Amino acid sequence: MTGQTIPRRQAIHRLLDGLRTDGGVHVVTGEPGCGRTAFLEYAAGSFRAGPVWHVRAEPGRGAPPLSGLHTLLRAAGRTVRAAGDGTAGEALFDALRAASGASPLLVCVDDAHLWDAASRAALGHAAARVRAAGVPAGLLLTVPGHRPVDRELAALPVLRLDPLTPGDAARVVDDVTGGAVDPRVREELVTAAEGNPALLLALIRRLSHAQLRGRRALPRPLADGEALGGVTGGCLTGVPPDRAGLLLTAAAAVRATGEPDADADLVRRAAGAGAVRPLPEVLVLAEGRLRFRSALLGRAVYAGAPPERRRAAHRALAACLTDTGADGVLALLHRSWTATGPAPALAAELAAAASVSPPGLRRRALTRAAELTADGTERAHRYTAAAAQALLAGHSPEALRLLDAARSRPAPASVRGGAELLRGAVLLADGPVDDARESFLLAAGLLAETDHEAAGRATLAAAEAAWAAGDPASCLHALTDPAPAAVPTEAPPARTPAHAPATRPAAIGAAPRTEASGAVGGVAVSGPGGSGAGMPGGGWAVGGDARGVAHVRSGPLRDHRDGMRAVLLGRFDRAAGPLRRVVEHGLSGDDPEPLLRSASAALMLGDVTTARRAGARALAAARTLGSSALEPRALEYLAYAELRAGRHQLARTHAEEGLRTASRTGQRNTAAHHHAVLALAASIEGEREIVAEHVAAALRTARRHGLAQAATLAQWAAARADLGAGRPREAADRLGPLVRPGARRGHFAVWMLAVPCFVEATVLAGRPEHAAAAVEDFDLWAACGADPQAPAQLLRCRALLAAPDAADTLYLRALDRHEETAGDFERARTELLYGKWLRRRRRLREARNRLGEALMGFERCGAHLWAQQAAAESRAGGAAPGPPGAGELSRLTPQQLRIARRVAEGATNREVALSLSVSTRTVDYHLRNIFAILGVRSRVELVRLVGQAEKTGAQP
Structure with a gap:
């Protein structure tokens, strides 16, 4: 049996596309409640290419042989007379081939495992013959995933339905409740359901209107034995008592590890079932590990058992383990x-053991220690430490639940301040940033009397949250020291435009990463050996139960604060010294947090080379230390640094990886920034659909969580895609609100980057008068010396607005300045605009030279649509058409070429989608276009064409 796991929406669309053309056979499976029946009904209702035979199987026990097969054929208006299984299978194959002669046929059999054995054998035989003969008939057969596939169907390919993604599950909650659900309650429902549609609906039905709105407490546990048993139904009916004990012990063992499996020998010894053969069909044994075929079933087994039986299973497991x-x-x-109430001594043992535990066990040990602790202060401390571990592992909702539990008992201000500091860090990575700012400010107030250093880190983190929200006043307020040592409090210099007080060289990706605002709120998490610093705010050592105020290197933090504040005041001369010290301090070691601050400061200074170096070292350090939650941030800095350097394809590579890691670790805010980077990169390559997809994804989170910076970058990307597609009016209309003064202006640290696009768009749209004020603001930006591209861009903008006698000189000066920076795209844009200007003045030979340079520059950086503009202008200027191109593949866009090559390497559509951080539907869409452009009809022909191009070197 072969198999793969795919998301349901993508699976349906992909399957239907294939079934409409070539047919196919698939056994569709998944855990109880995964929606197999709904999947099949949707597929049957969506199939328009030909007839559909659709039946739901009935139990075959006691039914005459071939009764299931006859039920299917009667539903299709056909009959088959056969003496045996093989004959019946061949007869069914003949019927399928005949029915699909005029148009493709789709056969849907729900719960095929319920058919009698003879019918299953006939169905399996016919399905195998359909596959081998290439008959244009699709067969979709559903079977449960908590038991082995029947041998009659075991040779067929299997599709396992993925759980709902958190986003899809959240949309289901909103659809079912009409959106009348509290966001925190929605998060809890999504987490408890673990992507199971039936369980999600059961949990929603379990709650009252007041509970859904967050006005009354939720039941604990939310997914109890009754809810889980209602979804799993009769999956465990008829399990003998000796097997039932083994199942409960296995479920208890899995609960402790937090992993999908447990040591098989341990489970058998604890259950006293060493000789049990065979294992219950709901369990799988592989490489000495025992797991449930359905994780939901394991949860149901445990939750549905009486409490005393659960405690007995845990006692038996504990007795079989060493100390x-x-x-x-x-x-x-x-x-x-096994404890039924508070157990202070056991809680202390667990907390101490956490320091020598692997990260997953460390979190569980600290959580259980907190639950068994009676003292309010100690309880809050342990919950906070467990929350830090949850955040490190990328489980933001769990971290918030643990922090809520920390609030349940009174505790000293220092303990509450530490918890609020961590809460702010959770929200900054995956929540509304205004809420994060308020948590940080509350933490600063709580810690002000007991821990000045931690309070200072909290205010810095509040400034970062305000920065992400696009609130310069709040950001500056948080950074204001009652007695600042390095930065004056006077207003910005007169040359700073009144409507842009916070223009900064940091631009994209340079918001600070203070120790309080890292992936775990500044928590230095100890490794297996138990070493590690403390958590700011509370001073708790996460690796164990020791306490002590964390040692804070106040110099670099103060320098970062002073540098940021100087930038916000427009005093770039006073920012350089502190920020340079931040850079040097971070690069002097291998701690990922200071390295991230170093990358941030380098971007503010416009030192892109150092920013890339610091970001790469931070990424390596995070991976070495196992700090997976820091990886997306390091990749974010790398991506932004590459964008600033003009290396858009490298930026795309980092952002694709960053998006995957951010999604895996639950950092939706960081994921939104990666989506924005991918949109910007795609806007250069001319992939409008990809741009739209990433823009929409970035804006979904940005609008929900108040991420003004990510929203501005995404909107800029959409406008640049319009400009690349030859739609300057649309680009100007989109960019106007971003760069002009007013309530809709883009993020204060980003909007200036979009000015060159706005100026170009307005001039090409015949509205040059709209751009004059923006160019004067951009002049101030370029004068800061922090953006390597800005001086050349400024000269290009002035050339676009200048009189003919001045424009020529300005274009040439712009090209000279481009020689000082890396990256082909901006230089090629200047060459293109200069070439257009020359052609309209009938200086055709000079125009062709400039346009030829532009064309080569765009081709080098993969800017497909921009290259088409340059080629069209060149032809309009009298240039002879070029050669047919570098082979057939030259007709593809860069994204299409990437997809074609990955498909030629044998990747599935889903694997291509994951590698490019796009949806499978987008890959399907592009693949259809690739087939049409290249004139191929199958993946086999595409593989052959790509292989020939690579052998001959005929490729772009």
Whole structure:
């Protein structure tokens, strides 16, 4: 049996596309409640290419042989007379081939495992013959995923339905409730359901209107035995008592590890079932590990067992484990689940053992220690430490739940301040940034009397949250020291435009990453050996139960604050010294947090080379330390640095990886920034659909969480795509609100970057008078010396607006300045505009030279539509048409070429989508266009064409 796991929406569209043309056979499976029946009904209702035979199987026990097959054929208005299974299978194949002669046929059999064995054998035989003969008939057969596929169907390819993504699950909640659900309640529902549609609906039905609106407390646990049992139904009916004990012990063992499986020998010894053969069909044994075929079923087994039986299973497991290493932590966890009330001594043991535990066990040990702790201060401390571990692992909703639990008992201000500092960090990575700012400010107030250093970090983090929200006044307020040592409090210099007080060289990607605003709120998480610093605010050592105020290197933090504040005041001369010290300090070690601050400061200074170096070192350090939650931030800095350097394809590579890691670690705000980078890169390459997809994704989170910076970048990308497609009026209309004064102006640190596009768009749209004020503002920006591209861009903007006698000189000066910076795209844009200007003045030979340079520059950086503009202008100027091109593949856009090459390497559409950080539907769309452009009809022909191009060198 072969198989793959695919998301349901993508699966349906991909399947239907294939079934309409070539047919295919698929056994569709998944855990109980995954929506197999709904999947099949949607597929049957959406198939328009030909007839559909659709039946739901009934139990075959006691039914005559071939009764299931006859039910299918009667539903299709056909009959088959056959003496045996093989004959029946061949007869069914003949019927399928005949029915699909005029148009493709789709056969849907729901719950095919319920058919009698003879019918299953006939169906399996016919399906195999359909596959081998290439008959244009599609067969979709659903079977449950909590048991092995019947041998009659085991040779057929299997599609396993993925759980709903958190985004899809959240949309289901909103659809079912009419949007009348509190966001925090929605998060809890999505987390408890773990992507299972039936369980999600059951949990929604379980809650009252007041609970859905967040006005009453939710039941605990939210997904209890009744809810889980209602979804799993009769999946465990008829399990013998000896097998039932083994199942409960396995479920208890999995609960302790937090992994999908557990040590098989341990489970058998604890259950006293060493000789049990065969295993229950709901369990799978592989490489000494035991797991449930359906994780939901394991949850149901545990939740549905009486409490005393659960405690007995944990006692037996604890008795079979040693008291050392990871086994010792597991033994303590199992003992903790035998307790029926507070157990201070056991809680202390768990908290101490956490320091020598792997990260996953460390979080679980700290959580159980908190639950068993009676003292309010100690309880809050342990919940906060567990929340830090949850955030490190990328589980933001869990971190927030643990922080809520930390609030449940009174605690000293220092403890509450530490929890609020961490809450702010959680929200900054994955929540409304205004809420993050308020949490940081609350933390600063709570910590002001007991820990000045931690309070200072909280205010810096509040400034970062205000920065992300596009609120310069709040940002400056947070950075204001009652007695600042380095930065005066006077207003910005007179040359700073009154409507742009916060123009900064940092531009994109330079918001600070203070120790309080890293992936875990500045928590230095100890490794397996237990070493590590403390958490700011509370001073708690996350690796164990020790306390002590974290040592804070106040110099670099103060320098970063002073540099940021100077930038916000427009005093770039006073910003350089502190920021340079931040850069040097970060690069002097291998701690990822200071390295991230170093990258941020380097971007503010316009030192792109150093920013790339610091970002790369931060990424390597995060990976070495296992700080997976820091990786998306490091990749974000790398992507922004590459954009600033004009290396858009490298930026795209970093952003694609950053998006995957941000999604995996639950950092939606960071993911939004990566979507914005991908939109900007795609806007250069001319992939309008890809731009639109990433813009929409960035704006969904940006608008929901108040990310003004990501929203501005995404809108700029959409406008640049319009400009590349030859739609200057649309680009000007989109950019106007971003760059002009007013309530809709873009983020204060980003809008200036869009000015060159706005000037070009307005001039090409015949509205040059709209651009004059923006160019004067851009002059101030370029004078800062922090953006390597800005001086050449400024000269290009002035040339676009200048009189003919001055424009010529300005274009030439702009090209000279481009020689000082890397990147082909901006230089090629200047060459293109200069070439257009020359052609309209009938200086055709000079125009052709400039346009030829522009064409080559755009081709080097993969700017397909921009290259088409240059080629069209060149032909209009009398240039002879070029050669047919570098082979057939030269007719593809850069994104299409990437997809074609990955498909030729044998990647599935889903694998291509994951590698490019786009949806499978987008890959399907592009692949259809690739087939049409190249005149191929199958993947086999595409592989052959790509291979020939690579052998002959005929490729772009």
